[in-house]
Amino acid sequence: MQQTTSQPSDEVTNIYDTYADTLFRIAMVHLGRREDAEEATQDTFIKWMEKAPAFNDAEHQKAWMIRVITNHCKSLLRKGWRKREVKLEAVEPITLDNSEDRALIELVLSLPVKYRSVVHLYYYEDYGIRDISKILEISESAVKMRLQRGRQLLKLELEGEEQP
Template identity: 75%
Template sequence: MQRSMSRPGNHVMKSYETYADMLFRIALVHLGSRQDAEEATQDTFIKLMEKAPEFKDAEHQKAWLIRVITNHCKTMLGRGWRKREVKLEGAEPVTADSPEDLALLQLVLALPVKYKSVVHLYYYEDYPIQEISKILQISASAVKMRLQRGRQLLKLELKGAEPQ
């Protein structure tokens, strides 16, 4: 049996090049901090190196990485030090194509985590409901309900922001 000549970690490097930006955006949506999002992204790739799971295809790997980073973000949010952390207003600029897109993105970032996750995966990462269900390990009906409630919250915020 002939051994593969590829260096260990080549698959991780290729995965990093392919998925790092998407995973960073997901972490940023969850955590709201560039530094925390960078840490979560790094930790996700470290876990990929440590676990070295076998994937059926690229979509299976992508779903695994999203699940890992989502769970890691939830863990980070649950840490006691993070709950006492003081946020600096305006310290992390969020970029968008237009002022309207920026305003909407900021509203999405302000949603509770369970709504923010599904809204981000559905609208910004273009995942269908069934895929989000698998990634977050919740039922499709739970995804639909969270999308509906997230949209309702966004609609309320947008109505409140309109000049009277």
């Protein structure tokens, strides 16, 4: 079946190209597995196409997409099958040129989800505290506290690695 106009397809392609990498990275931070992150990203775009919400601007659209994928990841993590699943030892490694960057990202990924998501949005996606608060639907003070605790955990881990 052919479409009579190419505009909807072009819009979907443009939105996908704009947000897919960001959404995938957020899902990886939450879920930790490529397959789950890909599925969550796909589900987010499906929800966007089904709901077809009206946005004030590009930032509003990006915040909506991030909120949807964050909530979807939280929902997946609450499901019982995730708790019973056995992780494979041969997980695809993070490919970075700099071993220090790789080690830091692995440390961030080892944080508990509530700290990991805030640290990721703040440092890797360049969101401010107010924006993170809106995206995750938590108070600004909660964002600040999670950032502080996440930094403390990272500092403890980094200091532990330096000592022989």
